[in-house]
Amino acid sequence: MDTVDHISKHFPMPSFRKNQKETIDKIEEAITSDYKVISLQAPTGSGKSAINFSVCGFVEKSYYTTPLHILLDQVVRDKFLLNLFKIVRGRDWYICLEKCSDCIRYEHCNEKNTGVARNCEHTCDIGPCQLQKEYKCGKSCFYKQARDDAIESQTALMSLAYNFTVKVTKGMWQKRDMLIIDEAHGVEKWILNFITLSRVFQDIKHADAPTTFDESLNLINKEVDIAASEVADLEEQQKSLGGLRPQDLKKYKRLVRFIDIVHVVTHDLESGKQWVHNVTKLPDNKVRVELKPLDISVWGKGLLLGKANRFLFSSGYIPRNMYSRIGFTEDEVAWIDVPSTFPVENRPIIGSMVGYISHKTMDTLRPRIIEVVNKILDKEKDIRGFIHCNSYKLANDILGNLTPENKPRISYNTSENRSYALENWLNNGKSNSVFVGVNMSEGIDLKDDLSRFQIIIKAPFPDMSDSYVKARMGLSDGKPWYDEQALMAILQAYGRCVRSESDWARTYILDWNIMRLINTYKNELPYWFVEAFKAAKSETFREGGINVKTMPQTTYVEL
Numbered sequence: 350m351d352t353v354d355h356i357s358k359h360f361p362m363p364s365f366r367k368n369q370k371e372t373i374d375k376i377e378e379a380i381t382s383d384y385k386v387i388s389l390q391a392p393t394g395s396g397k398s399a400i401n402f403s404v405c406g407f408v409e410k411s412y413y414t415t416p417l418h419i420l421l422d423q424v425v426r427d428k429f430l431l432n433l434f435k436i437v438r439g440r441d442w443y444i445c446l447e448k449c450s451d452c453i454r455y456e457h458c459n460e461k462n463t464g465v466a467r468n469c470e471h472t473c474d475i476g477p478c479q480l481q482k483e484y485k486c487g488k489s490c491f492y493k494q495a496r497d498d499a500i501e502s503q504t505a506l507m508s509l510a511y512n513f514t515v516k517v518t519k520g521m522w523q524k525r526d527m528l529i530i531d532e533a534h535g536v537e538k539w540i541l542n543f544i545t546l547s548r549v550f551q552d553i554k555h556a557d558a559p560t561t562f563d564e565s566l567n568l569i570n571k572e573v574d575i576a577a578s579e580v581a582d583l584e585e586q587q588k589s590l591g592g593l594r595p596q597d598l599k600k601y602k603r604l605v606r607f608i609d610i611v612h613v614v615t616h617d618l619e620s621g622k623q624w625v626h627n628v629t630k631l632p633d634n635k636v637r638v639e640l641k642p643l644d645i646s647v648w649g650k651g652l653l654l655g656k657a658n659r660f661l662f663s664s665g666y667i668p669r670n671m672y673s674r675i676g677f678t679e680d681e682v683a684w685i686d687v688p689s690t691f692p693v694e695n696r697p698i699i700g701s702m703v704g705y706i707s708h709k710t711m712d713t714l715r716p717r718i719i720e721v722v723n724k725i726l727d728k729e730k731d732i733r734g735f736i737h738c739n740s741y742k743l744a745n746d747i748l749g750n751l752t753p754e755n756k757p758r759i760s761y762n763t764s765e766n767r768s769y770a771l772e773n774w775l776n777n778g779k780s781n782s783v784f785v786g787v788n789m790s791e792g793i794d795l796k797d798d799l800s801r802f803q804i805i806i807k808a809p810f811p812d813m814s815d816s817y818v819k820a821r822m823g824l825s826d827g828k829p830w831y832d833e834q835a836l837m838a839i840l841q842a843y844g845r846c847v848r849s850e851s852d853w854a855r856t857y858i859l860d861w862n863i864m865r866l867i868n869t870y871k872n873e874l875p876y877w878f879v880e881a882f883k884a885a886k887s888e889t890f891r892e893g894g895i896n897v898k899t900m901p902q903t904t905y906v907e908l
């Protein structure tokens with residue numbers, strides 16, 4: 350009998366799926382070889398959560414994180430994983446019992462027993478203990494209980510943003526053996542969001558909005574003085590009244606964080622680091638000013654390194670260059686690639702192509718985009734589908750120009766009703782309905798008949814009108830960074846519709862830029878995606894008899 354502990358002995362499911370045991374053995378090999386980072390590229394259906402939780406069982410203590418709460422919910426709902434972790438979320442997720450008995454809904458409220466505040470405004474982030482210094486709470490606090498349980502647990506489950514706020518201090522959170530980040534492809538974006546300084550200024554005429562970094566910084570610095578005096582006033586109120594009103598407490602926390610980040614920016618600038626500004630003109634004479642650091646490697650290190658000895662990043666596709674951009678060196682990373690078990694013929698990519706779609710060519714190509722979308726909808730007239738757009742303008746162009754036969758099939762989201770519109774379509778959409786979604790390539794599950802085809806209209810490159818993107822492009826690794834942002838979103842979108850081995854769906858791609866990207870990065874992309882692209886070529890041959898490589902810009906595949 351093997352008495353040595355192995356990761357596979359901690360596998361939480363009744364049996365292994367194809368490739369899971371081999372993947373787990375490779376992770377163990379990487380740990381034994383003392384790699385600091387394990388990069389696990391594993392497609393939909395590979396059972397990443399079960400693999401990751403096997404690692405959690407093997408090491409003494411770990412943090413298990415994902416960027417989205419919706420993904421934490423999926424873990425919480427899994428009966429095989431349920432007892433393997435303790436979850437903690439931000440204070441605003443928990444009901445403050447000290448306040449909720451004053452609520453008019455108290456008698457009939459179901460949430461007060463669960464502690465989870467979905468519809469409640471009496472949350473722990475504005476509980477009396479936060480409002481008043483030295484407040485003695487007589488209740489058993491749901492937030493503190495969840496946090497303390499997580500601190501004690503072998504595996505603490507939390508959002509990535511919560512993990513960024515974890516401070517390793519004696520008697521509280523400790524440095525753990527492993528930090529797992531699932532759906533890690535967006536980790537750069539999350540680090541950047543966490544440290545971005547963002548401020549909306551009222552009553553600024555758009556003509557007076559800052560145009561240079563120094564002007565933005567001056568505006569922010571003036572605001573710091575105002576913020577500092579508001580903080581002092583609120584602290585005075587706190588002392589004299591014994592506490593703050595909830596809205597004042599929220600304001601206080603916001604101002605303190607703002608001042609802290611300004612100090613960080615000042616320190617960074619003094620030590621020669623480069624920050625970039627971005628200015629957005631909003632309605633009603635408002636202007637949003639954002640400051641972002643150009644190089645986030647030092648921040649990646651700062652937010653992650655002190656938390657664990659080793660890191661496991663898992664996702665369908667993680668760009669090779671990402672690790673150096675967040676502060677790790679190439680020789681610290683072990684790469685593990687898991688093949689897909691989904692038959693390639695169930696998930697073809699079909700190049701129903703239009704041309705190189707860009708800001709410059711959009712006006713010329715718009716009629717052709719609409720024509721091809723209509724043709725695809727005609728062809729797929731009896732099944733449900735999803736159209737991925739990366740701007741509301743493009744979505745509206747399409748919506749406004751569909752044929753009378755196709756128009757009634759469409760549901761779509763606006764910026765205000767994203768979750769509701771999608772949820773409504775998922776639950777109530779007819780058997781041939783089609784959803785037009787803007788920037789919805791992540792976190793949605795369109796399994797089986799929910800969506801049997803999808804259209805990716807345009808390569809979702811970062812917006813070149815954003816000053817951060819422009820400055821980032823100017824760095825020596827700017828071009829691969831730019832391309833990889835689009836590739837991550839494309840692979841995420843591709844993975845939405847085929848969710849199991851028996852599932853099937855067709856993915857139509859209209860933008861030749863996507864084909865160019867796949868050709869350029871084919872040796873770095875996961876093989877399960879590239880092979881679907883190869884299937885795309887043969888599908889294209891069948892559809893239009895045109896070779897992608899020799900296709901002149903004016904030739905189209907006729908559907």
Ligand code: SF4
Nearest residue numbers: 445473476478486490
């Ligand atoms: S400890 Fe604070 S947040 Fe928790 S129940 Fe008591 S007053 Fe509310």
